[in-house]
Amino acid sequence: MANVRELMARLGPSTVKFDTGCGGTPDLTNQDIAAALGMVPSGLGRELLEACWWPDGAALRRHRLRDAVIALVTPELQRQQRRLAEARTDLGLAEVCIGWGGSATAEQRANRDAAQQRLCRVKMQCWPISTLESLPTLAMAVINEIAQRAHCASCEGRGQTQPRELLMPCKVCGGSGLGQVSDRRRACAIGRDESTYRSKWRGVYEWLLRRMTEAEQEAAWALMITLNKGEGAAA
Known part of the structure; x- marks a missing residue:
């Protein structure tokens, strides 16, 4: 079975016919591929599979795709806002205790300082305020990276190395089989300078990349299983 992502390229407009051979019945026709794609569960994975490998x-x-990406990020944004609200409330309560008559105790001041530090940490972990309005640009940059990212040079895309006859996850790519992409390249893709990307946008970009890559890989796996079943039935 060829890489299913390469098979999907047949569905695009082309002057070359990939589904004909030197006679007889082709192993897989374009109709077979399109039908199998239709059997992949709907959702973010299938939309990404098409966006990356069948853009037409x-x-x-x-x-x-827009709705699927929004559905992906909405729960995380809501979670971050809840944590931020809770941290602000905790700080407010700690400050109220200090001002509740009499002199502040060491314990009250310690509680206030801890609440202030927690609020600062939560703020640093939250995505930028303009994340939603930047979401189309972020999503397109991630899609382009998934579609164009080269294989890891160390393991040649396998995700594993075999030192001394023992298979182990590749240390360079962490087992993903993908090559590394620089912060500068990602910053350019979303229209930010490198320092701003590192301080504000790296977290949201890498979060999107992880989850969108996982969804695309699951959809590709589902497509491969469907195509394999079809070949088995034809045999």
């Missing part, structure tokens, strides 16, 4: 088809349903 994805262009007809941009709203589905």
